Amino acid sequence: MKPLKPLDEALADLLTRAVPLGDAETVTSFDADGRVLAHDCVSALQVPPEDNSSMDGYAVRCADVPSAGVVLPVSQRIPAGSAGDALAPGTAARIFTGAPVPAGADAILMQEDCEALPGAADGLGQVRINTVPKSGQWIRRAGEDITRGAVVLSAGTRLTPAELGLAASIGLHQLQVARRPRVALFSTGDELVMPGEVPPEQMRPGAIYNSNRFFLRAMLLRLGCEVTDFGIVPDRREATIDALRTASAAHDLILTSGGVSVGEEDHIKPAVEALGTLELWQLAMKPGKPFAYGQIPRSGNDDSGAAHFMGLPGNPVSSFLTFALLVRPFVLRLQGVKDVAPQSIAARADFAWPKADKRREFLRVRHNAAGGLDLFHNQSSGVLTSAAWGDGVVDNPAGQTIAADDTVRFIAFAELLS
């Protein structure tokens, strides 16, 4: 039997092959959520654009307020969005949060520290100032948040709502992003039946519903891919070769689940080998042992390159986890993301796992009300109940047992699915 391949080594191998797609496209910020920046975003302005008030109150010169109780005429009113004039000496300006500090003023007084008084010829009244201001107080300085020329977002950043807002704040309404990876999805296995085609009570013995197709497609879409679903692999070798050849011409990645175990009856392995190259790995992870990586050269001119091929195990949980831990980083790297490995955090096990495995295990767990992790009772790879119940996995090293109260490494599904 082949030696088991450590997961980290498998990931590193895959990432050396994941050459980022060269071509970028321009999208509006409204359509850019989840996409990956192809170029740096450089600020052509500073934020805030000028010194502005961080409070509703009054702008003054400190020199005019040497002691509490000073009364100053209010010479102007500066709402947010207006510019204001230079502050006449010996006066105060009524000012609101976000409004630019008028030239000459060097402090803002909160309105809670002031008292508006009636009267004064121009109708703006007077203000009594009940504290002594410190120079610079409640002023947000120009460029304090973003300096002109700063790289606000770097190429390779995966955009989330916060980044969309940040890009907008420097005036960008269009962004250059990596194009969507094009992924062809195949299902394989004579036992598979599509939900909706045969009702449960008419399922023939040995048949099971194809569930992998649904979560793989959804996960690919969440990663920004365009997905073509080729359905179930044809049951003849020549037809399989034709389907793979067609898919390779127009896709960056061909993804399949099932048919990669040793000894499995399947048309896809020999078909990939007939068209290109295929490596069969036995991963040192549980669930999720068998995994295939290959390349199918595109016919056409010499520059047309090759489509990547990945074969996931057929068991749903194995398929789900190998996707999350290997395909997801690969697809993100195709889009230019640098830091693609999922992040684990420390958490407390509120369960015991007394039997170590020689493979690195990914146990489906869920946070409980006490802040610890509970283990799903059935860790079989057969159904997705554990993944639907859980909020993540414990990444448990090979040969490691777990006792209650141990600190373990937790990877959240929220992270693996985003």
Add this chain to the structure above:
Amino acid sequence: MKPLKPLDEALADLLTRAVPLGDAETVTSFDADGRVLAHDCVSALQVPPEDNSSMDGYAVRCADVPSAGVVLPVSQRIPAGSAGDALAPGTAARIFTGAPVPAGADAILMQEDCEALPGAADGLGQVRINTVPKSGQWIRRAGEDITRGAVVLSAGTRLTPAELGLAASIGLHQLQVARRPRVALFSTGDELVMPGEVPPEQMRPGAIYNSNRFFLRAMLLRLGCEVTDFGIVPDRREATIDALRTASAAHDLILTSGGVSVGEEDHIKPAVEALGTLELWQLAMKPGKPFAYGQIPRSGNDDSGAAHFMGLPGNPVSSFLTFALLVRPFVLRLQGVKDVAPQSIAARADFAWPKADKRREFLRVRHNAAGGLDLFHNQSSGVLTSAAWGDGVVDNPAGQTIAADDTVRFIAFAELLS
């Protein structure tokens, strides 16, 4: 000044108002990612449908293998997806992972524990069995994963890829989900300029780009909402009232940012009050103090109800966080999700926060390579740099300082944005 309203109280108040939208719709599993189940999913079948093999190997009767080294003729071959016949006594069946265990067999032997021998009349050969099997070994029992009649997914579950796969595995290709909440998005503030309309070098003094619109829209879409963007609120009272009246007729929620601080110049507050009711809250959270909740009755018959109104603070980080902590749970509850509060987990602060605030603070932080949390240097609410840089927030209680190495509560953006 009004007393500050604790965040938990504000959320509880909002959730009492978030009556789930009654109407459901049917979507295919392909289109259901992120939606919320309106009805329980009950399994009409058991998974696995029958006892099956969890290994590639041989099915036998234990009584036929009393000791290691027994040689049995191979009487049939059962790939996954086929049914097999009852196992003839004194024979073994070649069997593959997932294939049904033939009647009469009570154990599976891994192929690694067996040796295929040539010969035998029917061409299937013989097998030498090198270990003594235990009854039931390597057999996945019918219904082990899902029993017939079990509630596999409950009403109120928010669907992710794993749930889509799970639903498919019991044969469901269509799901009943809550309809999408319809949200009208308004921006407010005379200082706002839309990115793309004015280039940075031509911005008038005091003007800033509207960034909130971009992340609010993206966050609403992630929560499954239909969003109508009404742009910037008209600058006349009657026009504002008309726009709000129009929006309330066709939307479940009207969301705006800016214009809810005390003393702010704004048309939206009086317009909401002219049409319905409005409560102005001062939240005991930082950033994010001002918040407004109201209702605008729909004109028409008595049953047409009212649209919800929520006014977020205008500062980008305040707007982002009040959305994540208040609007997100509200919108999920409208769709019938029960457990809507974001989950915090314990983490280690690798920073100090020596100055306590009287408000509960949400500090933008990021995990470092050592597994602790680093603090973003600028915690101002003015720009989203901190939210784009960070991977979450520390939820720090009012009056609490933080020393390096302290355990703090962390909420991941991956959770708040999903």
